[in-house]
Amino acid sequence: MFMVYVVIAFVAGLAELFTGTFYLAAVALAALFTAITGLLLPGTVLHWVFLGFCLVLLPTGLWLRHRLAAKTKDLGDFDLGQGVDVISGPDSNQQYSVRYRGAEWLAVVDEGPSPCPGDRAVIIAKTDNLLHLGVLPRQNSGKEPLCPPSSLS
Known part of the structure; x- marks a missing residue:
């Protein structure tokens, strides 16, 4: 079960590089954290752990994305006035x-x-x-x- 989540993390992380969304990055992190947790917990509960990490990391990623986007809107055009x-x-x-x-x-x-x-x-x-x-x-x-x-x- 450990290798399944490592593969999910790798594939989602690789897909994130091509799409540029935060969703796949959150899924990749959740799968990576689940794989690490799989070293300590039995494989029967890892699906629930993965779901829990996704439910925490996806909204957190969205919140960070919107927060960073709001900060960049405040930056003006540096060419004006030159x-x-x-x-x-x-x-x-x-x-x-x-x-x-x-x-x-x-x-x-x-x-x-x-x-x-x-x-x-x-x-x-x-x-x-x-x-x-x-x-x-x-x-x-x-x-x-x-x-x-x-x-x-």
Whole structure:
């Protein structure tokens, strides 16, 4: 009877690796604890021991899963509020190319004036791989601006 519960623990644990649920992990633990208990108790009561472990471990696993999921919902998006450098744009879709974390991203401007290459902007939202930017005011650095003068001013 000992080997039956060892096999159940192994199969449930292996299946858990492929499914990612807590249910099979609880069943695997219950079977493992039952196999260990089987070293001390007769085989006739091991089915009841297994049932008892399942009735304790399954709700405990569910409670832990929901508790951990609630904690992760409180974490915000760490990209929001980070600065980016405008590389080029706008293209025909009014999208800009920006440099963020060493890579080029596509972005659209949601707040502020149209940026020029070399301007700084802040990420205010993300949609999939598209960054939504708020443009920072231009700093007078004494350099010639990269944007052509607008005909409106």
